[in-house]
Amino acid sequence: xxxxxxxxxxxxxxxxxxxxxxxxxxxxSAVGLGNMWRxxxxxxxxxxxxxxxxxxxxxxxxxxxxxxxxxxxxxxxHLSPIGALRELGGRGWALLGGLFVLVGFLILSYYSxxxxxxxxxxLESAMTGFxxxxxxxxGEIAAGPAAMGWHLAxxxxxxxxxxxxxxxxxxxxxxxxxxxxxxxxxxxxxxxxTLEGAGAGYAxxxxxxxxxxxxxxxxxQAASQAFFSLSLGMGAMLTFASYLARxxxxxxxxxxxxxxxxxxxxxxxxxxFPVIFALGLQDSVGESTVGALxxxxxxxxxxxxxxxxxxxxxxxxxxxxxxxxxAISLLEVVTSSIIDEFGIARKNAAIMMGILIAIFGxxxxxxxxxxxxxxxxxxxxxxxxxxxxxAIFVGWRMKDPGAEMLRGAGPxxxxxxxxxxxxxxxxxxxxxxxxxxxxxxxxxDAITGFFGAA
Ligand code: PFF
Numbered sequence: 001x002x003x004x005x006x007x008x009x010x011x012x013x014x015x016x017x018x019x020x021x022x023x024x025x026x027x028x029s030a031v032g033l034g035n036m037w038r039x040x041x042x043x044x045x046x047x048x049x050x051x052x053x054x055x056x057x058x059x060x061x062x063x064x065x066x067x068x069x070x071x072x073x074x075x076x077x078h079l080s081p082i083g084a085l086r087e088l089g090g091r092g093w094a095l096l097g098g099l100f101v102l103v104g105f106l107i108l109s110y111y112s113x114x115x116x117x118x119x120x121x122x123l124e125s126a127m128t129g130f131x132x133x134x135x136x137x138x139g140e141i142a143a144g145p146a147a148m149g150w151h152l153a154x155x156x157x158x159x160x161x162x163x164x165x166x167x168x169x170x171x172x173x174x175x176x177x178x179x180x181x182x183x184x185x186x187x188x189x190x191x192x193x194t195l196e197g198a199g200a201g202y203a204x205x206x207x208x209x210x211x212x213x214x215x216x217x218x219x220x221q222a223a224s225q226a227f228f229s230l231s232l233g234m235g236a237m238l239t240f241a242s243y244l245a246r247x248x249x250x251x252x253x254x255x256x257x258x259x260x261x262x263x264x265x266x267x268x269x270x271x272x273f274p275v276i277f278a279l280g281l282q283d284s285v286g287e288s289t290v291g292a293l294x295x296x297x298x299x300x301x302x303x304x305x306x307x308x309x310x311x312x313x314x315x316x317x318x319x320x321x322x323x324x325x326x327a328i329s330l331l332e333v334v335t336s337s338i339i340d341e342f343g344i345a346r347k348n349a350a351i352m353m354g355i356l357i358a359i360f361g362x363x364x365x366x367x368x369x370x371x372x373x374x375x376x377x378x379x380x381x382x383x384x385x386x387x388x389x390x391a392i393f394v395g396w397r398m399k400d401p402g403a404e405m406l407r408g409a410g411p412x413x414x415x416x417x418x419x420x421x422x423x424x425x426x427x428x429x430x431x432x433x434x435x436x437x438x439x440x441x442x443x444x445d446a447i448t449g450f451f452g453a454a
């Protein structure tokens with residue numbers, strides 16, 4: 001087994017067994033509910049293609065530089081977020097690592113609830129088909145004891161994989177699950193192209209309404225979607241990179257991971273939009289809430305009869321697969337920090353933290369309004385705060401991040417490093433600060449709405 005010695009005299013650290021193991025695990029973290037569910041509904045809300053354009057800009061300008069920033073901090077220190085930031089930045093910056101752990105905890109607590117719905121749809125639809133009245137069905141399963149049960153089952157699965165370790169758990173799961181997901185999503189896109197309403201779906205998805213490009217709300221959502229989808233702003237990529245050998249080209253990997261993540265989100269859109277337009281369901285998704293796609297898509301699959309059932313099962317299987325590999329990385333951020341900070345064995349750390357997260361998540365499983373609120377606070381606001389802090393850290397505090405970016409860099413990327421450093425230092429902080437500012441207001445509204453409605 002590949003191991004490495006951590007800095008600061010820590011015991012040998014388990015490393016990824018291969019370059020592709022790392023890349024697939026990182027892509028596994030990035031590709032998840034965010035790609036196949038959140039991307040489509042935020043795009044539907046944000047004017048379709050206009051959102052997609054803004055999103056691509058955000059991934060290129062903010063996402064890739066931020067991802068590289070997280071990767072260099074992780075690989076340089078071979079430590080989990082708290083220790084890594086303490087080592088490179090001093091005690092104060094360790095607090096940022098603490099924030100990452102908190103955000104991982106919070107996001108996983110509700111992510112697992114949605115993943116639970118997904119698993120349930122995958123299994124139920126395989127066994128008994130899709131429900132006749134999807135709206136009513138969703139109302140029954142989204143919250144309450146059933147949602148809690150599936151949430152707990154999903155957490156058990158996640159804990160089971162993280163417990164086993166980096167190579168035998170995380171890497172192995174990613175090597176099997178990610179290719180499966182790619183094949184399913186690409187297959188579904190080909191199938192969706194044969195649907196009758198496909199043209200209208202593509203038109204909406206791919207013809208931009210340029211007036212939306214300047215809409216601050218859509219810009220905020222595109223930036224936040226990039227952080228969420230690329231797993232940035234909470235140390236997930238940092239943690240995975242801490243299990244990397246020193247000689248990989250991190251620039252190439254940041255680009256590969258980001259591209260793969262976008263490709264899956266984009267391809268998922270090529271499935272979702274034709275399906276909902278084929279059945280005239282666009283209005284129900286446009287005024288979207290967390291649940292919209294979980295109602296519209298099963299309804300669409302059901303209406304298509306036999307073939308709909310097969311593709312529907314595949315769609316939800318892919319969604320559940322994506323959710324698992326992402327949940328693993330969320331739990332790993334929390335677990336690895338507990339291991340490093342308190343010297344607790346991996347197995348115990350994973351079980352203990354997993355149970356705490358599962359218990360906390362029961363609140364989201366009990367009430368979807370709680371889920372929406374925690375998503376706004378952790379998945380939108382705190383991720384943006386984490387991303388901002390990380391940009392400031394690498395841009396202004398860390399000593400010579402460029403040297404770590406260049407270590408192992410191939411000739412294709414060496415020339416780009418100064419430009420990336422420039423972006424991290426000068427572009428990212430002000431731009432992400434604006435995103436944070438908008439997220440504060442959105443969060444304030446969400447909190448008011450929550451207590452007003454309660
Ligand atoms: N990137 C995941 C998704 O798109 O579903 C969600 C996620 C995983 C966010 C890990 C943050 C994270 F650290």
